Amino acid sequence: MAWDFSTDPEYAEQLAWAEAFVREECEPIDLVIRESHDLGDPVRQALIPPLQKVVKERGLWATHLGPHLGGPGYGQVKLALLNEILGRSECAPIVFGSQAPDSGNSEILARYGTPDLKKRYLEPLLDNRIVSCFSMTEPQGGADPKVFTTQAVRDGDEWVINGEKWFSSFASMAAFIIVMAVTDPDAPPYERHTMFVIPGGTPGVNVLRDVGLGYQPLGGGREGYVRYENVRVPDDHMLGPRGGAFAVAQTRLGGGRIHHAMRTVGLVRRIFDMICERAVSRYTQGELLGNKQMVQEMVADSWTEIEAFRLLTMHTAWKIDQFDDYQKVRADISAVKAMMQKVLHDVSARALQLHGSLGTTHEMPFVAHLVESFVLGLADGPTEVHKVTLARQLLKNYKPAPDLFPSEHLLRLRAAAEAKFADRLAGIPRV
Numbered sequence: 001m002a003w004d005f006s007t008d009p010e011y012a013e014q015l016a017w018a019e020a021f022v023r024e025e026c027e028p029i030d031l032v033i034r035e036s037h038d039l040g041d042p043v044r045q046a047l048i049p050p051l052q053k054v055v056k057e058r059g060l061w062a063t064h065l066g067p068h069l070g071g072p073g074y075g076q077v078k079l080a081l082l083n084e085i086l087g088r089s090e091c092a093p094i095v096f097g098s099q100a101p102d103s104g105n106s107e108i109l110a111r112y113g114t115p116d117l118k119k120r121y122l123e124p125l126l127d128n129r130i131v132s133c134f135s136m137t138e139p140q141g142g143a144d145p146k147v148f149t150t151q152a153v154r155d156g157d158e159w160v161i162n163g164e165k166w167f168s169s170f171a172s173m174a175a176f177i178i179v180m181a182v183t184d185p186d187a188p189p190y191e192r193h194t195m196f197v198i199p200g201g202t203p204g205v206n207v208l209r210d211v212g213l214g215y216q217p218l219g220g221g222r223e224g225y226v227r228y229e230n231v232r233v234p235d236d237h238m239l240g241p242r243g244g245a246f247a248v249a250q251t252r253l254g255g256g257r258i259h260h261a262m263r264t265v266g267l268v269r270r271i272f273d274m275i276c277e278r279a280v281s282r283y284t285q286g287e288l289l290g291n292k293q294m295v296q297e298m299v300a301d302s303w304t305e306i307e308a309f310r311l312l313t314m315h316t317a318w319k320i321d322q323f324d325d326y327q328k329v330r331a332d333i334s335a336v337k338a339m340m341q342k343v344l345h346d347v348s349a350r351a352l353q354l355h356g357s358l359g360t361t362h363e364m365p366f367v368a369h370l371v372e373s374f375v376l377g378l379a380d381g382p383t384e385v386h387k388v389t390l391a392r393q394l395l396k397n398y399k400p401a402p403d404l405f406p407s408e409h410l411l412r413l414r415a416a417a418e419a420k421f422a423d424r425l426a427g428i429p430r431v
């Protein structure tokens, strides 16, 4: 009977250490640096690398990576338990060597890069000596890759890339960009695109502007609006086969989505603590907010939703470990992905409401959390698309009813039951 929610003592000790480290060392850094990815910021450079060294010595660096890439090859359940701690702090993922988009990009490079590309980019990327960018979404739409038009055309032993990409996070500071471009416009829609590496500083890569999120000041931000103008890359900068970009992209998405969910568990738990502290601190009309039933409902609903989300996330992580095949957990991952937006949205909206006017200000983090809930509902595919995937996967397991009435129609079931017990009930008077 294996149905066990306990953590082995050795790993529990590591988690306890990580929890204290994130609270005491990472959370304060979030308040003094602008952008944890910006290797050019001296304040960031003074604070983050020393912590990364401590994490490496502790054996918790890049725990998402398998031994082939120098990581410990933790399964997803162990990762989930660690990631939910890292989710408390903006900079913790980079302190622990598991930040997006570098984590996914390193997996792509490891699997599809030439030895030369790996030498140039993989090792420094895994060590956070450089940062990278994944450039797929286009201004005319991200949820439907069939509308992407950025093109790569063969010219001798080079490819020439032209087009525009939108929300290419960290494009301005990336040492290389992984870009998706149409190479075979006449092929079926999902075989038209190919993935390429563009080295940073290649002529023709023009970041038109860095777009910021709603709570960031105008002029701030890290979401690159990029125009590629006659950008030339050699043939060996292609990642995966020609026309194989979607399969390459999947390398990063399966793990990436569940890792976001794990970190979101940590974030919503932190927000839940703020809800509860407010409920037991603030008086109105002579009593604590926490004594009011509608506030109690907010506390109860938040806790229940967070725990349900955490269990779904952990169970999905466990299934990934069991099956070692993301195709078999597509429905589960889509469910987690859709639930993630709703839980973060609903819990942070309640936290904002309970903090009253203060909750709406830039002196509390709730507006950023609310925007973040929408970010989670967009990046790596909109919630609607994931719900459709989930429903389709679930409906595949069902057959139509045998006739006009459902298979569970009570008259049908009773007739079957009567037939089943006919021999044993023969001659027994029925009331």
Ligand SMILES: Cc1cc2nc3c(=O)[nH]c(=O)nc-3n(C[C@H](O)[C@H](O)[C@H](O)COP(=O)(O)OP(=O)(O)OC[C@H]3O[C@@H](n4cnc5c(N)ncnc54)[C@H](O)[C@@H]3O)c2cc1C
Pocket: 101, 133, 134, 135, 136, 137, 138, 139, 140, 141, 142, 143, 144, 166, 167, 168, 169, 223, 374, 375, 377, 378, 379, 380, 381, 382, 384, 385
């Ligand atoms: C903070 C942040 C960082 C990002 N980083 C990157 C990055 O590094 N690289 C990158 O390439 N992209 C990145 N993205 C882009 C992200 O992948 C896209 O936002 C996403 O794919 C949706 O594309 P879109 O924004 O163009 O929205 P659209 O495609 O215009 O969709 C808008 C809305 O339409 C609805 N919709 C869309 N499709 C359907 C459907 N099938 N059924 C029902 N409703 C639907 C949904 O409500 C959706 O939100 C990032 C996005 C954010 C917010």
